[in-house]
Amino acid sequence: xxxxxxxxxxxxxxxxxxxxxxxxxxxxxxxxxxxxxxxxxxxxxxxxxxxxxxxxxxxxxxxxxxxxxxxxxxxxxxxxxxxxxxxxxxxxxxxxxxxxxxxxxxxxxxxxxxxxxxxxxxxxxxxxxxxxxxxxxxxxxxxxxxxxxxxxxxxxxxxxxxxxxxxxxxxxxxxxxxxxxxxxxxxxxxxxxxxxxxxxxxxxxxxxxxxxxxxxxxxxxxxxxxxxxxxxxxxxxxxxxxxxxxxxxxxxxxxxxxxxxxxxxxxxxxxxxxxxxxxxxxxxxxxxxxxxxxxxxxxxxxxxxxxxxxxxxx
Numbered sequence: 001x002x003x004x005x006x007x008x009x010x011x012x013x014x015x016x017x018x019x020x021x022x023x024x025x026x027x028x029x030x031x032x033x034x035x036x037x038x039x040x041x042x043x044x045x046x047x048x049x050x051x052x053x054x055x056x057x058x059x060x061x062x063x064x065x066x067x068x069x070x071x072x073x074x075x076x077x078x079x080x081x082x083x084x085x086x087x088x089x090x091x092x093x094x095x096x097x098x099x100x101x102x103x104x105x106x107x108x109x110x111x112x113x114x115x116x117x118x119x120x121x122x123x124x125x126x127x128x129x130x131x132x133x134x135x136x137x138x139x140x141x142x143x144x145x146x147x148x149x150x151x152x153x154x155x156x157x158x159x160x161x162x163x164x165x166x167x168x169x170x171x172x173x174x175x176x177x178x179x180x181x182x183x184x185x186x187x188x189x190x191x192x193x194x195x196x197x198x199x200x201x202x203x204x205x206x207x208x209x210x211x212x213x214x215x216x217x218x219x220x221x222x223x224x225x226x227x228x229x230x231x232x233x234x235x236x237x238x239x240x241x242x243x244x245x246x247x248x249x250x251x252x253x254x255x256x257x258x259x260x261x262x263x264x265x266x267x268x269x270x271x272x273x274x275x276x277x278x279x280x281x282x283x284x285x286x287x288x289x290x291x292x293x294x295x296x297x298x299x300x301x302x303x304x305x306x307x308x309x310x311x312x313x314x
Contacts, residue, residue, distance in 0.1 A: 053080065072302075080104070082108065102139050106144075118168040133183065136183070144172055187216045192234060221234055252281075255283055263300065
């Protein structure tokens with residue numbers, strides 16, 4: 001969707017907006033949360049991740065805390081958006097870890113040609129970022145150039161070729177692996193396909209980087225209309241993804257407008273995750289193309305429907 005400015009070790013496994021964030025100059029000085037090495041891969045059991053993107057992250061955790069207060073849910077994933085050449089916000093990541101949450105980083109290659117990334121022109125930046133992630137020492141979910149099968153970003157459909165996207169993606173993963181940042185789970189994030197069959201948002205298969213470069217698949221999709229339902233909204237894209245990979249799928253960004261139907265859509269999200277055996281979903285609790293924040297009924301529905309899904313606060 002067009003956007004404006006989204007483990008505990010025992011977690012039983014398991015939305016779009018260009019957000020500008022400031023460079024965290026404390027990357028190198030922040031100590032790791034724990035000296036115990038994390039597992040290389042996050043658990044991937046279906047139906048247990050519940051994440052959030054909240055306003056002001058990663059500069060502040062206040063929005064995430066407000067989400068927890070309103071819903072009783074401590075999120076497993078906390079998403080944020082990182083502009084190109086910005087550093088890894090280690091202080092924020094450490095705060096997330098103390099709250100038993102995993103940072104989910106959506107790197108936005110704004111004002112940069114993906115061909116230059118693919119050619120290694122930004123390897124020094126990527127190496128520095130990867131070293132900071134490795135030093136953090138806890139699990140991190142990372143995505144790059146999300147919604148590439150949509151046309152609203154410079155790296156997307158009709159602007160940058162799938163071949164160039166794939167080359168850039170592979171180069172980034174290769175640099176991280178060379179540095180030894182093995183605590184990264186790579187999330188390939190696509191937009192839901194065009195349900196009217198006109199191909200304006202096509203099947204994302206042509207952008208697939210290959211199974212050696214991806215751990216999880218993310219799908220972004222929003223309930224723009226009260227009549228929309230989970231299966232028609234996400235089902236075709238899930239089917240397209242399954243044609244190229246059996247990797248676990250996460251609804252990486254989603255929400256419903258705070259209307260009378262928001263609570264019903266939240267219940268539908270939980271049911272859809274269970275039916276399709278997905279990892280879970282990340283709720284976009286902020287203002288983007290419209291105001292997606294939870295209203296009182298939506299927060300109550302999140303509290304109620306999460307009870308059989310994860311362990312909310314009392």
